[in-house]
Amino acid sequence: MTLVSPRFPALEVTVVIPARDEAQSIGTLIAEIAEALSGIRHEIVVVDDGSTDDTSGRVAELAGRMPDLRCLRHTASCGQSAAIRTGVHAARGTVVATLDADGQNPPAELPRLVAPFLCAAPDRTLGLVQGQRVGRRDTGWKKAGSRLANAIRGGLLKDGVRDSGCGLKAFPREVYLMLPYFDHIHRFMPAMVQREGLRVQTVDVAHRPRVAGRSKYGNLQRALVGIVDLAGAAWLMRRRRLPRVEAVRPAAAVPLAAAEDTRPPATPGLRTLRAQSPAGKAGGA
DSSP: OOOSOTTSOOEEEEEEEEESSOHHHHHHHHHHHHHHTTTSOEEEEEEEESOSSSHHHHHHHHHTTOTTEEEEEESSOOOHHHHHHHHHHHOOEEEEEEOOTTSOSOGGGHHHHHHHHHSSSOOTTEEEEEEEESSOOSOHHHHHHHHHHHHHHHHHHOOOOSOTTOSOEEEEHHHHHHSOOOTTGGGSHHHHHHHTTOEEEEEEEOOOOOOSSOOSOOHHHHHHHHHHHHHHHHHHHHHOOOOOOOOOOOOOOOOTTTSOOOOOOOOOOHHHHHHHSHHHHHHHO
């Protein structure tokens, strides 16, 4: 897959928004992102995951007035993880931030998530800043299902994160490209980043009620796919062995004049041997 085109300069941040049937909320969300990141060189990439409404049309209309806005579209729905992957591969920013398209993740939280990667001396061991929702504005049934799933995941993977399903995330683009890809990896990003020997930092973030559209997955659907995904993620964690790599320095150069001549002694030639033989001496008499 083609990555960043060399025709475009690198930006500081690319915000990737996976969206499916979010025409009613996407415009307001894009405007909020642009305002929140007004002091940072950024772009916004919306990946329409096979929407049946006018999500792409709404983004295309805004892109005509916003040069830093792009829209990519899956011809058929492939899921949130696939949409994020498409956006990351297309990103021109060195840091990628993600958030859900439903408007429940406040864009005002984005500067706090990307700040550790944009400081003067960033920590190179930091691979992910993961948002953790506080005061979730979802139904009681959905919150209960999420708590149970997070407890099971955390107990098995030991990633130290209580809300890995939060869409607010920030990470270096190059880190994401190191990770193994599988469907629903966005829910296991902390564990996969730790698998590469990198550190995960959590940040408490606000959460808002959904004002338009509806959730694409119910608790039963999440549970059915989550069981298989969790088993696969646990297998990947067990199978990873991180080598400790040391650089081997070149040996010091030895001056040519001081180098010992290790060539073997010359072997006398046939003519020399004949000259030294008795027959050779007699013949010369």
